[in-house]
Every structure is written in structure tokens, then in C-alpha cells.
Amino acid sequence: MQKVGVNLEIDQVLDKLIKSELITYCCQIFKKDEAKFLPFGSSVLSILGGNYFLLTASHVIEYLSKGHLFFRTKNGYATITGMVHETDIIKSQGIDIAFVKLDTEVIKLMLGGYRFLPISKFMGHNNLFDAGQYCVIGFPESNIKIDGGKLMTGASAYFVKPSSEKTYDYYGIKKEIQYAMEFKGKGTDLESGKIK
Numbered sequence: 001m002q003k004v005g006v007n008l009e010i011d012q013v014l015d016k017l018i019k020s021e022l023i024t025y026c027c028q029i030f031k032k033d034e035a036k037f038l039p040f041g042s043s044v045l046s047i048l049g050g051n052y053f054l055l056t057a058s059h060v061i062e063y064l065s066k067g068h069l070f071f072r073t074k075n076g077y078a079t080i081t082g083m084v085h086e087t088d089i090i091k092s093q094g095i096d097i098a099f100v101k102l103d104t105e106v107i108k109l110m111l112g113g114y115r116f117l118p119i120s121k122f123m124g125h126n127n128l129f130d131a132g133q134y135c136v137i138g139f140p141e142s143n144i145k146i147d148g149g150k151l152m153t154g155a156s157a158y159f160v161k162p163s164s165e166k167t168y169d170y171y172g173i174k175k176e177i178q179y180a181m182e183f184k185g186k187g188t189d190l191e192s193g194k195i196k
Contacts, residue, residue, distance in 0.1 A: 018137065018157050024115040028139040028153060029060055030070040030077060037070060037077055039153050042138035045110070048119040052107045054100040058086040061098035071110070078109050095177065133159040134181060158183065 029041035041060035046053045061084055063069060070077040086098035102110070110116075136158045143154040163180035167173070173180050 014135075014159075018135070018155075022135065022137055022157070023155055025117045026137055026139070026155065027054060027071050027110070027114055028155070029056060029080070030072070031063060031067060032070065037151060039139055039141045039144055040069065042155075045114055045116045046119050046122070047116040052102045052110070052116055054080060054082070054102055056098055056100075057096045058089055058098045059096055061086045061100070073109050074113060078106065081106055133161050134179075136160055136181065 025045055027043045027045055028039060029043055030037040031040040032038070040063065041056055043054045043056035043060075046055055060069075064084060069080045071080055080100060081103045083101040084098065085101075087095050089096050137155055139153060139155050143156060145152045160181040160183050163182050165175075167180050168175055171180070
């Protein structure tokens with residue numbers, strides 16, 4: 001069924017906003033398996049006090065104990081380097097966040113194609129239980145194809161609504177530091193790897 005009228009116009013405006021603004025603050029993370037690069041995670045880029053940060057999940061960054069992580073540049077791929085800090089998911093009761101304070105050489109490579117979000121955009125935001133929707137953007141590992149021998153990947157954006165306060169109470173989610181969103185369908189549990 002083809003979209004028409006107002007819905008099509010809204011979709012076009014949102015698509016343009018995502019592609020021209022929101023995605024420029026996001027960076028796809030890759031790992032290298034033998035001679036090929038593979039999608040591995042998503043990140044958000046931020047700046048605070050003249051320092052540049054890559055924000056991602058602890059379960060992504062912990063791969064650094066096995067090998068290197070990379071990001072895409074205009075000319076290929078570059079290694080993510082810098083000072084790494086991550087939460088211990090078990091000790092932090094499920095808080096799965098990490099950041100890399102990026103090295104100068106990495107920043108130089110990124111400034112050509114990426115943008116860094118001021119940390120003020122993260123601070124002082126409260127859950128909007130009555131908000132219509134949030135836009136969640138990332139780079140699923142399944143968004144991949146090989147075109148002419150070249151790895152092609154893509155981002156996905158989802159519009160999700162905030163969960164009710166009952167959800168926070170049921171799962172013991174702390175509203176001050178975490179957001180719960182309603183996402184229809186099944187997903188992969190990060191700890192067990194099972195679809196649920």
C-alpha cells in the first residue's frame with residue numbers, strides 16, 4: 001500500500017531531518033574479522049569542555065579487550081583510540097554505557113564528516129510520559145549488504161513512545177537515569193542472546 005497525502009509529507013520531512021541532522025551525530029562502530037570489517041555497534045558523538053567523546057554501550061566497548069574497534073572515514077576505516085571508561089553491567093544493575101575520550105588524531109579524522117553534540121543536550125532532560133514519540137537511531141548489524149565487493153551498511157530510525165510509569169515500577173527501572181520505550185515486536189536479549 002502506497003503512502004499518500006499528509007502521512008507521505010510527514011514521512012518526507014522526518015526522513016530529511018534524520019538524514020541531514022540526527023544521523024550526523026551518530027557513528028557506526030565496526031570490528032575486523034580476518035580481512036573484513038563487520039558492523040558491531042552504534043554510538044553518539046559528544047563534546048564537553050573542548051574534549052570529544054564517543055558514547056556507546058559497555059557490551060560494545062568490552063570488545064577492545066580482544067581487538068580493535070573502527071569507524072568509517074571518507075577513505076576507509078580508522079581505529080577508535082582514546083581513554084575508555086565503561087560500566088560493569090552486573091555491578092551497575094543493568095546500566096550499559098561506556099565512553100571513549102577520543103585521541104587528537106581520531107578527532108581530526110572525525111571532524112570531516114561527523115558532528116559532536118554538546119553535552120548540554122543530554123542534561124536536564126526528564127522522561128516525557130505524555131510525549132508523542134521519541135526517535136531512536138542506531139546501526140543494526142543486520143543492515144548490511146555487499147555491493148560490488150564493498151560493504152554497505154545503514155542506520156535505522158524508530159519512533160517509539162515512552163513506557164508508562166507502571167513499566168518502570170515492574171522492571172525496577174530508575175527514571176532518573178534510564179528511559180524505557182515501547183517497542184513492538186521481538187528483540188535480542190543482550191545477556192542471553194535469545195529472542196524475546
